[in-house]
Amino acid sequence: MSDVFHSDLIILGSGPAGCTAAIYAARAGVQTALVQGMQPGGQLTITTEVENYPGFSEIIQGPWLMQEMQKQAENCGTEMKFDHIKEVQFSEDGSDVHKLIGESGQEYTCYSLVICTGASAKWLGIESEEKFMSKGVSGCATCDGAFFRNQDVLVVGGGNTAMEEALYLANGCKSVTMIHRRDEFRGEVVLRERVKKHEKINIIWNTELEEILGDDMGVTGAKLRNNQTGEVTEQNFMGVFIAIGHKPNTDLFKGKLEMDETGYLQVPAGTVHTKVPGVFAAGDVMDHTYRQAVTSAGFGCMAALDAARYLDERQQA
Ligand SMILES: Cc1cc2nc3c(=O)[nH]c(=O)nc-3n(C[C@H](O)[C@H](O)[C@H](O)COP(=O)(O)OP(=O)(O)OC[C@H]3O[C@@H](n4cnc5c(N)ncnc54)[C@H](O)[C@@H]3O)c2cc1C
Structure with missing residues (x-):
């Protein structure tokens, strides 16, 4: 050269x-x-x-x-x-x-x-995540949380990142649903307690993101799969925060x-x-x-x- x-x-x-x-x-x-x-x-x-x-x-x-x-x-x-x-x-x-x-x-x-x-940021790698990127899918609550004020959002993950994102979002969002593929968080004990006690945060254990749902305007919800029973449910969300590190x-x-x-x-x-x-x-x-x-x-x-x-x-x- x-x-x-x-x-x-x-x-x-x-x-x-x-x-x-x-x-x-x-x-x-x-x-x-x-x-x-x-x-x-x-x-x-x-x-x-x-x-x-x-x-x-x-x-x-x-x-x-x-x-x-x-x-x-x-x-x-x-x-x-x-x-x-x-x-x-x-x-x-x-x-x-x-x-x-x-x-x-x-x-x-x-x-x-x-x-x-x-x-x-680590992503899940599912097709709908890519499709709705920046149209309701985010990897950063501090950056994008304000766009979802008074709305229902989903946080995916179970470590410190996910718990911090959920707590941040709970300040301004109407509700925060967290899904985690295991039956306990991995992160710091203090954070676990704060998240579990928070009245706006709803935790769904043993659950994974199957698909993000939406239309031309952006995200409208998500399909969630219980990895113990295989049951798939749909819930409405305006924002999905992928917080897996x-x-x-x-x-x-x-x-x-x-x-x-x-x-x-x-x-x-x-x-x-x-x-x-x-x-x-x-x-x-x-x-x-x-x-x-x-x-x-x-x-x-x-x-x-x-x-x-x-x-x-x-x-x-
Ligand atoms: C989807 C998304 C939305 C965000 N929104 C906001 C927001 O609204 N507000 C906000 O403040 N922050 C936001 N952030 C966070 C913000 O983007 C980062 O904090 C910031 O970009 C970090 O800057 P950086 O310069 O440290 O690194 P980066 O922006 O990650 O840049 C790294 C650079 O290093 C280069 N590079 C990597 N390896 C090599 C190599 N081997 N040789 C040469 N170059 C290399 C890359 O090409 C790249 O140019 C967002 C992040 C994401 C992912």
């Missing part, structure tokens, strides 16, 4: 964290390149309406917001690369040069790396960076730096708590400012 491409700072990922990191780094005068990955614009490109990103008084479209962020990053001086990194070699020889290899065969080098590879996009860093048991990159509290000097992590790839565009953007800003400082000190040394 072609010659090695070098940029003092390379950012991996073009979601809110990556774009924000690029804007701040380029504006700080750092030579900045951003490798977009297979999902240019990140997770917000698979949703429609975004109502909670500050600065917009009207509802905006996720793909539009991400196009604007990418343009802003480019206008500030970021070089965009259409590639997906498949291999990383962190500096081990004291040269402080990190090497990356893209799916395209391109080799990259940098002195500082900001990892913003995000996470992916998230998978951070960190396979690339296995054995190279510290991760928790589910694969989220670990950084000391209140910071964005990894154990490798000059390597930072921002957004959903290291944050399993908030998982929002605005928090990812905030972490991206922190990572860029720290990377700029690191590069500055490196040059002074």
